[in-house]
Amino acid sequence: MTDSRVGPPQTTQQYVLGELRRAILSGSLAPGSPIRQDALAEQFGVSRVPLREALKILEGEGQVIYRPRRGYAVAELALADFLEVYRIRQILEEEAARQAIGRITEEDIERLEEAHADVVAAGRAGEITAMAAANRRFHFTLIDAAGMPRIRRFLRILWDATDVYRSLYYGDAGNRDRVDHEHHAIIDAVRARDADELVRRLDEHRSGTIETFSAFIEGREVRDGHH
Template sequence: MAQDGTPRLRTVVTVQHATLSWLREQLATGRLKPGDQVRQEVLAREFGVSVPPMREALKTLEAEGQLVYHPHRGYFVASMSYEELAETYRIRQLLETEAITRSVPLLGAEEVARMREAAQVMEHSHGTADVRAIAEANRVFHFTLFDAAAMPRMADMIRVLWGSTDRYRARYFSTAEHRRRVNREHRQILAAAGQGDAALVAELSHQHRTHSLDALARALEDSTDRSAACG
């Protein structure tokens, strides 16, 4: 953790990893918006890498559904889709419930303390609306639970699903009401985890996902309505 309470990002060990992380940030923060064309040469120059690692990162994001590739035209940022988001959340529910069921009985004081620290960072960042810090602390909070299941392949699958919806998550955290709800729900999950109640942690986590999905459904519907009106 940094001295100001902001969680540090995981150490980057390869140019490919650094490039992919940077692109994810551009998507999550909205710098690259749905429909934008993604020019690999321009982005490579901006980030200070050669074209090959940028190209590989773009292919990874295409496989996740965050970008689409059109022959002879290149890559474009994919539109936001409620159907895609709902399907991803359903798959997450299946995997995360299994991970939580296995992990909660294995949680030690260190894992609970890490979750508490991440929750505190989120609450500290709420007032500044630092979406990047909030999103990173949120990831630490939840993946402390998932990783404790000691099933690394499952945790990696969940990470891929999370990565594919970072754009949606950043949009959710940008609203103060949503941040307050997340902080409140995290405190409830933390209390249940500290008590070793796996069933309650799983249920609270399900409600947590459902609330965010419902809010994003409304936001995406509003965006569609505004676009239609402008058109």
């Protein structure tokens, strides 16, 4: 997803990192559950050393929580955390969009349209995971055009933090149509090199997911008694 390029023989820690991301995303490592290093390492067929280094990366991204001598646990997103993530995304994506408008090339825009076509195709096929992946490619094509590597990194972390919930949104067919329209509007704004319009469209695009996620997380918090 992030760096799943093939070719150079991967190190074990990179492999484990990928598996961990997948496990967290798929929910087989549920939010809040402790991570037993021995069991996981055996499951992955590796020793604990590369597992621990991968966990350190995830800790830095806030995907897992670490307490010395107590070990790691999968992070849980409280509603407040979730809203903060989206607020920061709004701020940083605005900056990235404005930078991108002045630098984006015709090829980038083609990639944008390709990614969007993949989103629609995956949506029709009902392949939620592929849809989420294409959606991410769509948005990061724009973000990459800004040429700001640190913003890019932060945004990747923020996207990862809420990725667990993304399938929720795409599961609904109505939302899929909505995404279709909104992506079109985004592409149009890019074509027109209209930064203000682009930012407006991006905000609009985000607002839909915020509502869906907020409702879900709030429900979960009430259920689990996080008060």
